[in-house]
Amino acid sequence: xxxxxxxxxxxxxxxxxxxxxxxxxxxxxxxxxxxxxxxxxxxxxxxxxxxxxxxxxxxxxxxxxxxxxxxxxxxxxxxxxxxxxxxxxxxxxxxxxxxxxxxxxxxxxxxxxxxxxxxxxxxxxxxxxxxxxxxxxxxxxxxxxxxxxxxxxxxxxxxxxxxxxxxxxxxxxxxxxxxxxxxxxxxxxxxxxxxxxxxxxxxxxxxx
Amino acid sequence: xxxxxxxxxxxxxxxxxxxxxxxxxxxxxxxxxxxxxxxxxxxxxxxxxxxxxxxxxxxxxxxxxxxxxxxxxxxxxxxxxxxxxxxxxxxxxxxxxxxxxxxxxxxxxxxxxxxxxxxxxxxxxxxxxxxxxxxxxxxxxxxxxxxxxxxxxxxxxxxxxxxxxxxxxxxxxxxxxxxxxxxxxxxxxxxxxxxxxxxxxxxxxxxx
Numbered sequence: 001x002x003x004x005x006x007x008x009x010x011x012x013x014x015x016x017x018x019x020x021x022x023x024x025x026x027x028x029x030x031x032x033x034x035x036x037x038x039x040x041x042x043x044x045x046x047x048x049x050x051x052x053x054x055x056x057x058x059x060x061x062x063x064x065x066x067x068x069x070x071x072x073x074x075x076x077x078x079x080x081x082x083x084x085x086x087x088x089x090x091x092x093x094x095x096x097x098x099x100x101x102x103x104x105x106x107x108x109x110x111x112x113x114x115x116x117x118x119x120x121x122x123x124x125x126x127x128x129x130x131x132x133x134x135x136x137x138x139x140x141x142x143x144x145x146x147x148x149x150x151x152x153x154x155x156x157x158x159x160x161x162x163x164x165x166x167x168x169x170x171x172x173x174x175x176x177x178x179x180x181x182x183x184x185x186x187x188x189x190x191x192x193x194x195x196x197x198x199x200x201x202x203x204x205x206x207x208x
Numbered sequence: 209x210x211x212x213x214x215x216x217x218x219x220x221x222x223x224x225x226x227x228x229x230x231x232x233x234x235x236x237x238x239x240x241x242x243x244x245x246x247x248x249x250x251x252x253x254x255x256x257x258x259x260x261x262x263x264x265x266x267x268x269x270x271x272x273x274x275x276x277x278x279x280x281x282x283x284x285x286x287x288x289x290x291x292x293x294x295x296x297x298x299x300x301x302x303x304x305x306x307x308x309x310x311x312x313x314x315x316x317x318x319x320x321x322x323x324x325x326x327x328x329x330x331x332x333x334x335x336x337x338x339x340x341x342x343x344x345x346x347x348x349x350x351x352x353x354x355x356x357x358x359x360x361x362x363x364x365x366x367x368x369x370x371x372x373x374x375x376x377x378x379x380x381x382x383x384x385x386x387x388x389x390x391x392x393x394x395x396x397x398x399x400x401x402x403x404x405x406x407x408x409x410x411x412x413x414x415x416x
Contacts, residue, residue, distance in 0.1 A: 049347045050309055064297050066304040073297035089272050089281035092300075096274040099308045101258055139257045 002027035003057040005047065007034045009114065009205055011107055011164035012067040013054040014198040018160050019074050022194030035115060035208045067164075068095045071157040080157050090151045094158035098165075101139070105132035107165045109172030114205040133172070137179050140166070144181035148188060155192045163189045168198065210235035211265040213255065215242045217322065217413055219315055219372035220275040221262040222406040226368050227282050230402035243323060243416045275372075276303045279365040288365050298359045302366035306373075309347070313340035315373045317380030322413040341380070345387050348374070352389035356396060363400045371397045376406065 004020070004027050006013035020027055032038035032053055040051045048055045048065040055065045056073070064070050075081035082088050109129045112122050140162065143150065150158040167186050170176055176183055189195070212228070212235050214221035228235055240246035240261055248259045256263045256273040263273040264281070272278050283289035290296050317337050320330050348370065351358065358366040375394050378384055384391055397403070 049350055050305060052309075058294075062294065064294075064301060066301045066308075068304040069297045069301035072300050073293065076293050076296070085281065085284050086266075086270065086272075088284070089277045092280050093272060093274045093277035096276040096304070096307055097258060099304055100274075100311075101260075103308075104312065142257055 001059070003030055004028070005030045005032055005039075005044065005053050005055040005057070007032055007039075007053050008199055008203065010034070010053060011110075011168060011198065012052075012103070014164045015067045015157075015160050016054045016056060016070045016074070017198075018164070018196060019071055019080065019157065021196040022080070022192070023074060023078060024194070025074070035206060068092075068099060068161060071095070071161060075157045079154065080160070082152060082156060087151055087156075091156050091158040094150045095161045097136075097139070098161045101132070102136040102162065103165055105129045105136060106169050106172055106174065109133060109174075110165065110168060111172075113172050115208045117208060130173070133169070133174055137166075137169070137174065137182060141179045141181050144185045147185075149185070155189060159185075159189050164198070209267070211238055212236070213238045213240055213247075213252065213261050213263040213265070215240055215247075215261050216407055216411065218242070218261060219318075219376060219406065220260075220311070222372045223275045223365075223368050224262045224264060224278045224282070225406075226372070226404060227279055227288065227365065229404040230288070230368075230400070231282060231286060232402070233282070243414060276300075276307060276369060279303070279369060283365045287362065288368070290360060290364060295359055295364075299364050299366040302358045303369045305344075305347070306369045309340070310344040310370065311373055313337045313344060314377050314380055314382065317341060317382075318373065318376060319380075321380050323416045325416060338381070341377070341382055345374070345377070345382065345390060349387045349389050352393050355393075357393070363397060367393075367397050372406070 002025060004016055006017065006029060008031065032044065034053060038044065039053050045051055047057065047063045050065060052065065054067055054070060055063050056070045057063050064073050072081065082091060109126065112118055149155050150162065163186065166182065210233060212224055214237060216239065240252065242261060246252065247261050253259055255265065255271045258273060260273065262275055262278060263271050264278045265271050272281050280289065290299060317334065320326055357363050358370065371394065374390065
């Protein structure tokens with residue numbers, strides 16, 4: 001059986017969980033408390049030397065790390081990874097955009113707000129993080145105007161990659177009401193078959 | 209003809225130039241001075257709303273942005289993108305690693321050192337950037353021990369993606385002599401057919 005090493009409050013991990021759900025694939029969830037260093041143990045570093053979740057272990061023990069690589073691996077041969085070379089490049093465009101221009105701002109602010117500590121150093125960096133996050137949301141808003149999904153007319157792993165932290169952006173102080181095209185798209189993604197929530201009801205984010 | 213919007217001192221742009229050279233593809237190079245805001249003009253934002261180089265315009269005017277997406281698009285169907293699903297996922301793993309865990313440290317320090325200004329705010333961030341860069345190099349060193357290339361036995365776009373800023377890491381104050389497996393790999397990549405240098409001889413980095 002597939003095994004997913006994950007931390008429930010991670011949007012990067014949620015990307016994998018969401019696609020696994022859509023594909024109806026059974027998997028064992030191994031929760032690592034990243035706040036307590038459980039992704040930096042010798043045992044886990046042997047699986048992913050970069051010490052980050054999510055990591056997906058295949059039946060034979062091979063481990064795939066990086067949320068984008070996991071999404072690609074699971075989506076290949078399914079409707080979530082397009083047939084066409086240009087469409088695939090566009091899917092990857094948005095997945096790299098998410099990791100470079102979106103996650104480091106929106107996910108990081110969310111993490112600081114939820115898990116802390118919001119110390120002086122982080123407060124000094126907050127305006128720049130806020131600016132980067134708003135810029136990413138503005139790029140998404142502009143792209144989504146008149147479109148149903150990021151690439152083509154159906155949901156792909158580009159949508160899953162961007163949904164994970166965008167739908168939770170208000171946790172980091174972003175106001176999604178300012179982005180109507182994003183809000184409509186979030187609703188479309190959440191209505192797509194096989195959707196699951198990121199967190200169980202009543203989940204409480206612990207402090208670092 | 210393909211058209212590449214680029215800035216010569218960008219490692220992200222160099223990735224595209226290196227693969228174009230290996231594939232023997234002719235292209236028109238359109239240099240944008242990113243230090244003077246030329247990637248933020250209305251004209252360029254219509255091509256890439258995220259305002260970043262490199263961007264590759266196809267014959268029909270379609271634009272692909274994000275270095276990783278450009279690499280995939282050009283490599284599909286060639287020996288630089290493996291046939292096997294798992295190998296492809298591993299190639300993407302290293303490409304996402306580069307954009308998330310390597311470039312924001314190694315490329316950013318290089319940029320600050322070369323183009324400035326190295327102001328007080330950046331000096332305060334330097335230790336964290338240094339630590340992140342050294343961590344990325346350590347992960348690479350460990351992976352490359354006993355391997356010729358990042359995935360499989362031949363060069364893929366994972367190697368091109370990681371070569372670009374790693375080979376220039378000393379510009380940002382990193383000592384590559386501490387990483388013998390990386391150094392041997394850099395030499396293998398540079399010896400691979402179709403190699404081109406990042407910069408013309410005598411290039412002088414301008415100040416921001």
